[in-house]
Amino acid sequence: MVCTGCALLCDDVEIGENGCRHACRIGDAHITSTNQIDPMVNQSPVDMDAAIKSAAEILVSAEKPVFVGFGNSVTEAQATGIELAEKVGAEIKTFHTDIFDDILDGRVKTCTLPEVRDYADVIIFLGCDPMNTHPRLLSRYAYYPRGEKRQHGWEEDRTAITIDLRFSHTASICKEAYTIDPNRQIEFMDALMDALSNKVPKTTYDKKRILKLAGTLKKAEFGVIFAGTGASAPPRDAIIRLMDRLNESSDFRLLPLAPGYNLRSIAEQLRQLHNRPGDDGDGGSDSSSGGSGMDLHEADCILCLGFDLMNSLPAHGINGKMIVIDPNETLTSRYADVVIPCAAGGIDCAGSAVRMDGETVEIPLIRESERLSDGAILKQLLEVV
Amino acid sequence: MKMEFDEFLAAPECGVVIVTYPDIFRTEAGLRHGKFSKEYQELSAVIVLDSGDMAKIEVTDGDLVEIKSEAGVVVVRVKESEKEHPGIGYMPEGAWAYILGASPVTPPASTLALSAKVGRSRQEIPAIEDVYRR
Structure with a gap:
């Protein structure tokens, strides 16, 4: 079975009478969750x-x-959602897809997760904490496993480093951890850029440690940066500039660690939509990452597809009517004008999804249910609007 | 109602920068028990403070504190940090942090260093539905 608890889409999960085998805490809770909602x-x-x-x-x-x-949502449901958005002239906001856009547009190099396992020697966790968000990343791909060219695994062949605003759980198992002052994030990135350019950084951070970090990064044969998307992640342009500088002297790839199991797929579909002939990108449907496009408080109707918007916003940001299509009860569903429960992708709804590294994965059913899939609900809406 | 003398005194406050972080146990509790559960609240309504900052506001591990920012006010439980990080308060991602303005989906979240004041509280931790009322 494939776990849709996060974008790793682990395909070795076994479901038996006594629960899940191989799944992480998030996966096990996701698969066995019974916290469903009724239509309201x-x-x-x-x-x-x-x-x-x-x-x-x-x-x-x-x-x-x-x-x-x-x-x-599975890829097929996303496609129906895009069709519906076009039909009603809705803007689509897909939070945290900026880095996927950069990857898809070729602005930064990337790689697959098996390539990370087989070749990566320097791994940076930048503004992310996969132990808490993508728990099996380190054991399946990024740190512990032996790979084709990394037969000695983490003990000798790999150097994992965290750069974050907090000394996270991931930091506690890495060989080096750089904890940045939230008020001096730009200073740290500038100092690292200087050090990568063989300049002594002008900074109040420990210069020797930053020079040592730059030295490790420059010596990488196959470096990978896993970039976070939360409040502790550095600004996107800072990551792009860092990647450009690193690739002047070594070989680095970027992979974002974003919430949601199928975010890369919607980024790909929206990109295809905007690049199709005759589309100037200003049509009815639009993609943005939350930083551009219409403000949510301007919207007179917000359709939340598998997303707990209210649990992600400061208070009073929303005035419009709210429609929720979600398998589980959320803060948003509690206050929504309309709640439509749906089957959960990879649990009682089959389909396909795109793993965080771009690999398409078929998602089978784990169990049958009477719940309609989100794709089927969106299709019904498409027929009647 | 009888008032204690110290209720007329303002509780000492300390300025902190709020940084949010993901917590797998909180995510698990949300999936397993629901986002309105006691388990989810206990793991969400938390601020991890430096021991020096805790001394400044005269609180100990497990006490309730009020956090005020320009965007909002919330009461959460304080947890003493194992690391030193004066002036920085770490809060799990979610409604109790986002009420203060630390939202990951409203720009410019990625560069946000949210300033807030923290002080001892006599209020209870609000339920998630009270944190965010439409």
């Missing part, structure tokens, strides 16, 4: 047809609709 309109239970009808009415009357999420 204005916080009152209704049947599925009534919930879908209400959602359609809101979408039809909306002047500034926005669709958010998409990272926790």
